[in-house]
Amino acid sequence: MLVVDGLDAGYGDLQVLHNVDLQVDEGEYVAIVGPNGAGKSTVMKSVFGLTTYMGGRIEFQGREISGLRPEDIITHGIGYVPQNDNIFSSLSVRENLEMGAYILDEVPEDAIAEVFNRFPILEERQDQTVGSMSGGQQQMVAMGRALMLDPDLLLLDEPSAGLAPDLVEDMFDRVDAINDDDTAVLIVEQNAKEALRRCDRGYVLVQGENRYEDDGDALLADEQVRRDFLGG
Amino acid sequence: MGDVTDFTWEQWFGVLLLAGVGVLILDLLRRLAVGDLGASTLTTFLWRGLVDGLIVGLAAVGLSMTYSILRFANFSHGDLVTTGAFSGWTAVWVIGGLGAADLGSRLLLNADRSTSARALDVHVYAEPLAIVAGLVIAALVTILVALAIDRLVYRRMRDSGGIPLLIASVGVALVLRYLIVFLYGERTRGVVRSSPSIDHPLLFWTDGVVVHELIMVGSAVVLMVGLHVLLQYTKLGTAMRAMADNRDLALITGIPTERVILATWVIGAGLTGVAGYLIVLEQETLNFNTGWFLLLLIFAAVILGGIGSIYGAITGGLIIGLADNVMLVWISGDLTRVAAFMLMILILIFRPQGLFGGVETA
Amino acid sequence: MTVDDPDTDPDRPATDGSGAAPASPLEGAAAVTESRPRWQVDLGYIVLTTIGIYVLITALGLLTGLGFGGVFRQLQTVTFLAAAYALVVLALNLHWGYTGLFNIGVAGFMAVGAYGMAILTAPTEGTTTPGLGLPMWVGIPVGVALAGLVGLIVVLPALRIRADYFAIVTLAFAEVIRLTINSGALADVDAFGRQLGTGGGRGINFPLLEHAIPRWVLYEGGDPAQGATFVGVQVLTVTNRLGIERTVVESAIYTSVLVGLVAVVFVLSVRTANSPFGRLLKGIREDELATKSLGKNTDLVKIKVFVLGCAIMGLAGIFWQGRNGYVDPDAFLPIITFYIFIALIIGGSGSNTGSVVGALVFAGVLFEGPPYVQRIINQVIDLPRPTTIYDAVVALGSFDPLPLVGYTVGQLANLRFVLFGVILILLMIYRPDGLLGHRDEPASPLDLRAERPTDGPSSVDGGDDDE
Amino acid sequence: MSDVEVSGADGAAESEATHPLRISNLTKTFGGILAVDGASFAVERGSITGLIGPNGAGKSTTFNLITGVHAPDSGHVYFEGEDITGLQPHQVAERGLVRTFQITRELGEMTVLENMLLAFKGQRGEALWRSVLPVARRRVVEEERDLLERVWETLELFEIDHLAHEEAGNLSGGQRKLLELSRALLTDPEMLLLDEPMAGVNPTLEGKLLERIHDLTDEGYTFLIVEHDMDVIMENCEHVIVMHQGSVLAEGTPADIQSNERVIEAYLGGEV
Amino acid sequence: IGEEEDVIEESEDGDDEDEDAEAAGTDPDEREVMLGILQPETGDLGELGTPIADAAELPALQLENEGSPVTVAVQREDTQTESEAGISRAEDLVAAGVPSFTGAAASDVTIPVAESVAIPEQVVMCSPASTSPLITDLDGDYVFRTAPSDALQGQVMAEVAFEERGWESAASFHLNDDYGQALSEVFVDSFEELGGEVTNEVAFEPEQPSYTSGLEDVLSDEPDVLIVIAFPVSGIQIFRDFYGEFSDELPIMVTDGLIEDGLPEDVDNPMDNVMGTAPAADGPEADAFAELYEEEYGSGPGVFNAHAYDASAVQILANLRAGENDGDAISSQMREVANPGGEVVGPSNFAEGVELAADGAEVEYQGASSTVDFDENGDMESVSYDIFEFGDFEIEAVERIEFEA
Numbered sequence A: 001m002l003v004v005d006g007l008d009a010g011y012g013d014l015q016v017l018h019n020v021d022l023q024v025d026e027g028e029y030v031a032i033v034g035p036n037g038a039g040k041s042t043v044m045k046s047v048f049g050l051t052t053y054m055g056g057r058i059e060f061q062g063r064e065i066s067g068l069r070p071e072d073i074i075t076h077g078i079g080y081v082p083q084n085d086n087i088f089s090s091l092s093v094r095e096n097l098e099m100g101a102y103i104l105d106e107v108p109e110d111a112i113a114e115v116f117n118r119f120p121i122l123e124e125r126q127d128q129t130v131g132s133m134s135g136g137q138q139q140m141v142a143m144g145r146a147l148m149l150d151p152d153l154l155l156l157d158e159p160s161a162g163l164a165p166d167l168v169e170d171m172f173d174r175v176d177a178i179n180d181d182d183t184a185v186l187i188v189e190q191n192a193k194e195a196l197r198r199c200d201r202g203y204v205l206v207q208g209e210n211r212y213e214d215d216g217d218a219l220l221a222d223e224q225v226r227r228d229f230l231g232g
Numbered sequence B: 001m002g003d004v005t006d007f008t009w010e011q012w013f014g015v016l017l018l019a020g021v022g023v024l025i026l027d028l029l030r031r032l033a034v035g036d037l038g039a040s041t042l043t044t045f046l047w048r049g050l051v052d053g054l055i056v057g058l059a060a061v062g063l064s065m066t067y068s069i070l071r072f073a074n075f076s077h078g079d080l081v082t083t084g085a086f087s088g089w090t091a092v093w094v095i096g097g098l099g100a101a102d103l104g105s106r107l108l109l110n111a112d113r114s115t116s117a118r119a120l121d122v123h124v125y126a127e128p129l130a131i132v133a134g135l136v137i138a139a140l141v142t143i144l145v146a147l148a149i150d151r152l153v154y155r156r157m158r159d160s161g162g163i164p165l166l167i168a169s170v171g172v173a174l175v176l177r178y179l180i181v182f183l184y185g186e187r188t189r190g191v192v193r194s195s196p197s198i199d200h201p202l203l204f205w206t207d208g209v210v211v212h213e214l215i216m217v218g219s220a221v222v223l224m225v226g227l228h229v230l231l232q233y234t235k236l237g238t239a240m241r242a243m244a245d246n247r248d249l250a251l252i253t254g255i256p257t258e259r260v261i262l263a264t265w266v267i268g269a270g271l272t273g274v275a276g277y278l279i280v281l282e283q284e285t286l287n288f289n290t291g292w293f294l295l296l297l298i299f300a301a302v303i304l305g306g307i308g309s310i311y312g313a314i315t316g317g318l319i320i321g322l323a324d325n326v327m328l329v330w331i332s333g334d335l336t337r338v339a340a341f342m343l344m345i346l347i348l349i350f351r352p353q354g355l356f357g358g359v360e361t362a
Numbered sequence C: 001m002t003v004d005d006p007d008t009d010p011d012r013p014a015t016d017g018s019g020a021a022p023a024s025p026l027e028g029a030a031a032v033t034e035s036r037p038r039w040q041v042d043l044g045y046i047v048l049t050t051i052g053i054y055v056l057i058t059a060l061g062l063l064t065g066l067g068f069g070g071v072f073r074q075l076q077t078v079t080f081l082a083a084a085y086a087l088v089v090l091a092l093n094l095h096w097g098y099t100g101l102f103n104i105g106v107a108g109f110m111a112v113g114a115y116g117m118a119i120l121t122a123p124t125e126g127t128t129t130p131g132l133g134l135p136m137w138v139g140i141p142v143g144v145a146l147a148g149l150v151g152l153i154v155v156l157p158a159l160r161i162r163a164d165y166f167a168i169v170t171l172a173f174a175e176v177i178r179l180t181i182n183s184g185a186l187a188d189v190d191a192f193g194r195q196l197g198t199g200g201g202r203g204i205n206f207p208l209l210e211h212a213i214p215r216w217v218l219y220e221g222g223d224p225a226q227g228a229t230f231v232g233v234q235v236l237t238v239t240n241r242l243g244i245e246r247t248v249v250e251s252a253i254y255t256s257v258l259v260g261l262v263a264v265v266f267v268l269s270v271r272t273a274n275s276p277f278g279r280l281l282k283g284i285r286e287d288e289l290a291t292k293s294l295g296k297n298t299d300l301v302k303i304k305v306f307v308l309g310c311a312i313m314g315l316a317g318i319f320w321q322g323r324n325g326y327v328d329p330d331a332f333l334p335i336i337t338f339y340i341f342i343a344l345i346i347g348g349s350g351s352n353t354g355s356v357v358g359a360l361v362f363a364g365v366l367f368e369g370p371p372y373v374q375r376i377i378n379q380v381i382d383l384p385r386p387t388t389i390y391d392a393v394v395a396l397g398s399f400d401p402l403p404l405v406g407y408t409v410g411q412l413a414n415l416r417f418v419l420f421g422v423i424l425i426l427l428m429i430y431r432p433d434g435l436l437g438h439r440d441e442p443a444s445p446l447d448l449r450a451e452r453p454t455d456g457p458s459s460v461d462g463g464d465d466d467e
Numbered sequence D: 001m002s003d004v005e006v007s008g009a010d011g012a013a014e015s016e017a018t019h020p021l022r023i024s025n026l027t028k029t030f031g032g033i034l035a036v037d038g039a040s041f042a043v044e045r046g047s048i049t050g051l052i053g054p055n056g057a058g059k060s061t062t063f064n065l066i067t068g069v070h071a072p073d074s075g076h077v078y079f080e081g082e083d084i085t086g087l088q089p090h091q092v093a094e095r096g097l098v099r100t101f102q103i104t105r106e107l108g109e110m111t112v113l114e115n116m117l118l119a120f121k122g123q124r125g126e127a128l129w130r131s132v133l134p135v136a137r138r139r140v141v142e143e144e145r146d147l148l149e150r151v152w153e154t155l156e157l158f159e160i161d162h163l164a165h166e167e168a169g170n171l172s173g174g175q176r177k178l179l180e181l182s183r184a185l186l187t188d189p190e191m192l193l194l195d196e197p198m199a200g201v202n203p204t205l206e207g208k209l210l211e212r213i214h215d216l217t218d219e220g221y222t223f224l225i226v227e228h229d230m231d232v233i234m235e236n237c238e239h240v241i242v243m244h245q246g247s248v249l250a251e252g253t254p255a256d257i258q259s260n261e262r263v264i265e266a267y268l269g270g271e272v
Numbered sequence E: 001i002g003e004e005e006d007v008i009e010e011s012e013d014g015d016d017e018d019e020d021a022e023a024a025g026t027d028p029d030e031r032e033v034m035l036g037i038l039q040p041e042t043g044d045l046g047e048l049g050t051p052i053a054d055a056a057e058l059p060a061l062q063l064e065n066e067g068s069p070v071t072v073a074v075q076r077e078d079t080q081t082e083s084e085a086g087i088s089r090a091e092d093l094v095a096a097g098v099p100s101f102t103g104a105a106a107s108d109v110t111i112p113v114a115e116s117v118a119i120p121e122q123v124v125m126c127s128p129a130s131t132s133p134l135i136t137d138l139d140g141d142y143v144f145r146t147a148p149s150d151a152l153q154g155q156v157m158a159e160v161a162f163e164e165r166g167w168e169s170a171a172s173f174h175l176n177d178d179y180g181q182a183l184s185e186v187f188v189d190s191f192e193e194l195g196g197e198v199t200n201e202v203a204f205e206p207e208q209p210s211y212t213s214g215l216e217d218v219l220s221d222e223p224d225v226l227i228v229i230a231f232p233v234s235g236i237q238i239f240r241d242f243y244g245e246f247s248d249e250l251p252i253m254v255t256d257g258l259i260e261d262g263l264p265e266d267v268d269n270p271m272d273n274v275m276g277t278a279p280a281a282d283g284p285e286a287d288a289f290a291e292l293y294e295e296e297y298g299s300g301p302g303v304f305n306a307h308a309y310d311a312s313a314v315q316i317l318a319n320l321r322a323g324e325n326d327g328d329a330i331s332s333q334m335r336e337v338a339n340p341g342g343e344v345v346g347p348s349n350f351a352e353g354v355e356l357a358a359d360g361a362e363v364e365y366q367g368a369s370s371t372v373d374f375d376e377n378g379d380m381e382s383v384s385y386d387i388f389e390f391g392d393f394e395i396e397a398v399e400r401i402e403f404e405a
């Protein structure tokens, strides 16, 4: 479904990604792990057209999307939760969610209800400005917002960072659930063990290049990967 | 240490400020009682303060909006006001003055001094259609100018911070203002006839209501309420606030940011052009500096009220307008402006976010 | 390790040459002078710009038939103006370029300095606005101190507000200062049994600094009657022999003193920037709360820097108006502040060298240029002067472009502001860092890059990110 | 060592000598929201103390109250026996109580080196006159060399030395966390408050960081760490404080906490 | 004056020094008379300044047209109505060897130019349009003017108001600048001296959105007459606000700044209650000048144009009589050629007068704006003012008052 082929990308003159290949199939659950600064977030941003494109190809459902504008990409059915700055902090929770469905003509009340169902605290706080909520609550809002359009592919950049343990679990469960509903997931995680355990396939990205690619459990079992990237 | 009596120094400062205002009001009453101050004088000051305040407030609303959504202090705002005024009144003269004077002097609003508002008989009763057309054209031209500027300048700087944009807008201000001079010359002119007024037994409190003033005040109120509704209760309004908050995220979320920016300019500049046009309707005279001289007052109003808040902008405008006029009771006319600015600075000290800051109503 | 360490060199051009794609001529020069010490490079920029502008003015001056005498005066005027601008631009750079204090009330602080000095030194009688009649060496320092003091009063309340509010508050303060000076209320007051005051819109006459300072250099006690000082004798003998008029000599000395002051302020600014103190300033500019959380008393630093900058602005105001012997409030309209900003932005905010270069370019080319062009055109052809653009455009209908050209030339003084605006816009779009801004100027007394090479092929090491 | 469920009011049990930081009855409301509600606890010298709790429990706010970013509505903060309630952030930091931010605050247009150099306390060159005047400046330069030496050591330790000349704004999320932590260390603090220092940091590096933190506690530093990674908390902290809805729900050793019913219910969920 | 100075002077003019005092005139064929014109041809006063500069150039053109043997090299410079540029341009003039010039127009340009160029460089300047009382105090040897000081206008206004019209109380509403403050002060002093009562003095800032409150303030004590000192840029608004809110029966007196033909049209009111004063161009040869001007430029002269012609003419005469292009020498001849004594010269016989002066004869210039007699301060000894009445959208001069300082 998503095919990244020999992607070169970066910021301005600075090239970060070198010939990155990556694939997410229909309904698949794929994780990217790797050290800090490897370019994981950059891959995601590149898919969404937010970096300087330098070469290679990005295809989604058979159509080339490299060079499209973010607001067009979202209509193709990709949702994205960035690593930082992923909420509208001066808007209320509800407005954040509504914005997630901006491209629809009507506010999808059922989608909002579903998000509230998933994160009850959000319903309670639906009129609070998100900027005044705690880090974890903000992360929930960000997730909720990306789910509003019921995307075919969801890009999650470190969704568990800053979440309380029960919520981490919950989040991973939630992602599983989303994935079970036929939404493909591409996730970047520092909580690599958990991510690899749950995913179908994983990539290890190092210094802007693919280093390993295998199914999740295989990577987990790999001695080298364990030692270098999973903290023993 | 007690907790309730433990005022922070800002709070003390606020109390002091309020106390100061209180003392002034008491003194005002005393003067009225003693007869130092005529009641009619005071009402003139108050009424004028209100009208001036609305003028500033009306011009401030557009600025407040673009300020909060596009995230920069637009120093060319005053000159957009002027643009609206010149274009709108040019339209009125061209349409309304058909046959009364030659095209050259009507197009340039009498730059060659060969005719006058009197010769063309420009006022709302004589030329109602032209006046309405002028209003529309003021809005349209200002919108076009603002969009052109956005395309040429601001669009290329979308990723720059607020300060580079502010500086660029100073450049835009200079260009606009002196292009207007290039076209129209530096002369001040009266472009409207003195306003007709309505006298009716029901209007017992006044000798007559000045129609142009009434139109200005009425339109100001309608426009501001309308804008508030638009921004608070529509999806576009929310999208604007979302953009103001986090443009990158807005992009990712699928909000068509360029279209929202376009809408922002259309609404903001349209309002600004109309403001310039109406201000001149009330004020009756026009000069290339008209907007620029208002700009600092407009900023004062916006900041006093808190950026992004429409009611804030109006309140700020009223405070500035009233201070600028009523202060005449105590200080000489060449210092009232000083008092108005000092008041702004003092209020900012104890409420750095502005009176309505934080609660972005729009 | 040393500057010449071969390891570091290959990396350097990549980082230094970054920024907007087309490197400016100045930037090009940087590449050539790469291995020189920074101060030589900086001086090089300034000298090159100066020479360039001098050549331009000389060429234009001769073209317009100014003659050599006229060219000389023009050069002197430009030098003076550029130096005056440089002084205040350096101060602004300290505020904005380094600390991120967006002060757009510069004109106000210049006004305080100039007025402070004027009131102190204006004669006690015989003029409409009498002053205290004190000598200039009292007037100047007190004027400077007053500007600093007013800076203190402004910055205290402004400390807590955000950058753009700060800008508007400073602008409002500058207007408050100008309007207060202008108002009749303080025009003349009785203080200490003396007639004093700002003179309101009338302004104040005071002894010309352009005379007083050079005389102080040339003569004992600043009084020609007392005979020449040692320096004076030398200077006067040489200039007499060359047949240069005394007033010319005096102007030249005045300008030189100002240039000297600029040099001193420049050196101090550079040292400030390349020091731990400068690092603090940068830290405040980037994120004040983070800097505070590292235990830095940012408020105090901001106060110090603001007051210092305002004092320098006051000094600039004094020297600027000292050449007129007359101040009035109109000399401090807000537009002056924007001129200064344009100069700073041309040069590049955050760079002291850029500040000086910007001042030179602004004063020498932008400000003085258009009148020259107007003169040349007027001398070359006799253009019709239609009163309105309408007449000019109508003439265009009959294929006569001359009226439009004539109208445009007649409007050049106004169009100059359009030019300022356009330049400001173009700079902000294409070179927001100016000619020399955003250079790799380390906030440290050491050349950080040179101190230790990056070892090995580091994964991501690249150019600065340039918006 | 200390009893579970200490309330700061009778914190007299903990002397200043053993507990450098003590807060008592801190309260803070934002608008209508009670973010911190009478929180009281003390942190033992030379320990790594964990501060955990559900999202929105008030942990970051407590940090903000301690370090002077916000002023508490009521209650007190004591550090080394001194009442530091309501002091400015820099005054708190000067006393040796330094924090990092959950959402990093790097100085974007300064290089990593400059960021780090800024951290040192009491630099001679921070006085303007010393930076500017000829003779004094020589000493400043000398001092700078020493500082730079220490910066490089720290950068190597945190494995970000290859980024030394990079502008901090260009770092990745994790790199920023590292920068912030290492910068905080350079201030020579008595005690560090770390707000989720490991979020987004690669596990391998995380291990090294924790080692480093242990070394530092041996040298006498005290740490208070907010962290959601229970493994980190359980394996490294001697003492854990659990916050819930603005107040302290429980305190004790990791083992105590792990078995505390209320904590499990409120925070840990079924797992761990 | 010793040896040293001589060297210096030589470098500037290349002329040999001459003992000043009574000059010997020149052979007109031998040299060119140099004259500078320093006027605001752009900027705030641009519209006003260009015709003034034209008028200042007229004497030279006239000589050329009439085939006089005397040639005057005119150098015209633009102050842009800014003191900074004014100083620069004045220095250009000096550098070009110009010994005297007609300029500047705005007082706040004239004063700095005088202080930092004319006086120190010892060149003569004669302003045709600067009316600030401050100029009186500047060195009368180098700074002259053919324009009357505002100090006089204030007195005239007071006399007209109190004595002629019998208004016993007055209020003053004046622009907060040099011009407004000075005029208002003189008026108030004179009016009170005459026995009148000044109920209120209110200063205002230019170009405000409204002046209603200011007017309310100044009129609060119901004076017999209101004095308005302003320029049209604010004046239009002031009068619009006045007619909008106040009784149009109240007499108003304005100054020269508001005597502008289009004003009532811009105000949209006949302004029947308004009168004003302005310096008159009342020289014996005003008509001759107007004719000359019309002939050369195709339109009638405007404000201060006559003064500009006179300023230039006197300088040319003084230059010829001095016999050299030297500021000091011209300075000592200015009063000689202007003040009573000698053959009367004016615009109509300027070409002849020039030759007389060149021969060193006594001449007395009587010009277009006045008889042009300088007092010791370089001001006019006597000037005349026109009293204007507004009415029915027209402005009409009704009376002329001769005024001795």
Ligand SMILES: Nc1ncnc2c1ncn2[C@@H]1O[C@H](COP(=O)(O)OP(=O)(O)OP(=O)(O)O)[C@@H](O)[C@H]1O
Residues within 6 Å of the ligand: A011, A014, A016, A034, A035, A036, A037, A038, A039, A040, A041, A042, A043, A083, C460, C465, D169, D170, D171, D172, D173, D174, D175, D200
């Ligand atoms: N906006 C930017 N401008 C320039 N360089 C950037 C920018 N953002 C990231 N980089 C650089 O690109 C590289 C990859 O960054 P990226 O954010 O993709 O890393 P990451 O793998 O997501 O790391 P982390 O796990 O720490 O978030 C880093 O070295 C970083 O310095």
Ligand SMILES: Nc1ncnc2c1ncn2[C@@H]1O[C@H](COP(=O)(O)OP(=O)(O)OP(=O)(O)O)[C@@H](O)[C@H]1O
Residues within 6 Å of the ligand: A131, A132, A133, A134, A135, A136, A137, A162, D030, D031, D033, D034, D035, D036, D053, D054, D055, D056, D057, D058, D059, D060, D061, D062, D102
């Ligand atoms: N500036 C603020 N304005 C309004 N409410 C705030 C503000 N800061 C925090 N809050 C509220 O206070 C509560 C506590 O927030 P805090 O950030 O302290 O939580 P936390 O324990 O750090 O959570 P997390 O683990 O998710 O970071 C939250 O409900 C939050 O919404």
Ligand SMILES: [Mg+2]
Residues within 6 Å of the ligand: A040, A041, A042, A083, A157, D172, D173, D174
């Ligand atoms: Mg990342």
Ligand SMILES: [Mg+2]
Residues within 6 Å of the ligand: A134, A135, D059, D060, D061, D102, D195
């Ligand atoms: Mg937190």
